Amino acid sequence: MTRVYLRPTAFVDAPFGYDGRVARLAGGMSWFSAVEIDTLDGNHRVSTELVPVERMGDVLERLDHAARTAWINLTTARQPLTLGERLIPLDQPRVMGIVNATPDSFSDGDRYDGDPDAAAETGFAMTAAGAAMIDVGGESTRPGAKPVWEGDEIARVLPVVQKLAASGAAVSIDTRKAAVMEAALGAGARIVNDVSALGWEERSAAVVAVAKCPVVLLHHLGTPETMQQAPHYEKPVLFAVYDWLEERIEVAVAAGIARERIILDPGIGFGKMVQHNLELMNGLALLHGLGCPVLLGASRKRTIGALANEAPADQRLGGSLTLALKGAEQGAQILRVHDVPETVQALKVWRGLRDAALTPPRYSE
Incomplete structure (x- = not known):
């Protein structure tokens, strides 16, 4: 079974001047500018792609529901x-x-x-x-x-x-x-x-x-x-x-x-x-x-x-x-x-x- 994972990376100090190019991680004090997209087939990694945050909207359209849910989770603040x-x-x-x-x-x-x-x-x-x-x-x-x-x-x-x-x-x-x-x-x-x-x-x-x-x-x-x-x-x-x-x-x-x-x-x-x-x-x-x-x-x-x-x-x-x-x-x-x-x-x-x-x-x- 193929599974896709999203890992935030390329962290930046602050979002100023990067409108649309960075995302806030889980409502905290860290912003990331890229996502490592890893695809596994069973237990083996078959591909790794580094995608800028500004392109994630287009990339998500070709990913499955689980990956899109993970993206929402990554960019949504946690409740107290x-x-x-x-x-x-x-x-x-x-x-x-x-x-x-x-x-x-x-x-x-x-x-x-x-x-x-x-x-x-x-x-x-x-x-x-x-x-x-x-x-x-x-x-x-x-x-x-x-x-x-x-x-x-x-x-x-x-x-x-x-x-x-x-x-x-x-x-x-x-x-x-x-x-x-x-x-x-x-x-x-x-x-x-x-x-x-x-x-x-x-x-x-x-x-x-x-x-x-x-x-x-x-x-x-x-x-x-x-x-x-x-x-x-x-x-x-x-x-x-x-x-x-x-x-x-x-x-x-x-x-x-x-x-x-x-x-x-x-x-x-x-x-x-x-x-x-x-x-x-x-x-x-x-x-x-x-x-x-x-x-x-x-x-x-x-x-x-x-x-x-x-x-x-x-x-x-x-x-x-x-x-x-x-x-x-x-x-x-x-x-x-x-x-x-x-x-x-x-x-x-x-x-x-x-x-x-x-x-x-x-x-x-």
Whole structure:
């Protein structure tokens, strides 16, 4: 079967002077002037064409309905996230801070295990530093990690979620278990972040649908125990991830979850070798063609260490910021990070550059 994919590229600083020649990516702060049109026959790419935005109207006439829908999605703004009484606009990148209440997280180990007050204090500090959301997890999903009993997971996360929610923070629960989702949502969480994309337990989709909360669907290959055992893709990884996420969107919608509440995560490091991760980062803008906000979780990932003399997880700040800004450049609406103050500062500078570009220069006569 032949399939066509549209990837925005040739980004420009601002649209001034380019009427009809650039398009705004998903209502954010990035504009692109060309589209890479890739055609696959089955699992094999048979053609690649670079088309200027000004010619897309004519080109779309010869493409199929799916490609035309992808174009509409690429150029349509995303709705704000509704988190209880709070609205979070997605017209610029937002930071999601990570709080792992686990004894075996890949990046911060047992820093908070057994001490919900310390975990909550970290979340408070992240919010004060500019994080729009705090993602609380009680089960490590690092490569090789084993499942945690839902009772233990609830015991780890519930007091942290309660404390953060009581303070007014927008809390996300990082879990793949329906019972943990229910407990955390009942305690004030407003987003479900599921590394299994609602595939671990059949009941999870119903829990999210009833709660009417946003949900993050993350691409993965296998389980945390097996996902890094020589992962392999039959087609180029960027298109494989696109297709897989498209299928999970349809499953979620069929379960009663509104499409505007679905957020997509390409799953950096979840069943992917270094080259896979780099290809996904370079082609991230393609995912906007699915019409949902994009969350990027590349903070402190193994790929950074692989490219930087095997730097340990707590020494990957520079690489994390590089990937965060690469994601922002390609329109990622949410950046899930460990290092909130540094990422917020990097984004403020990035935003300053954008604002300067979007302010027409005045020249003295």
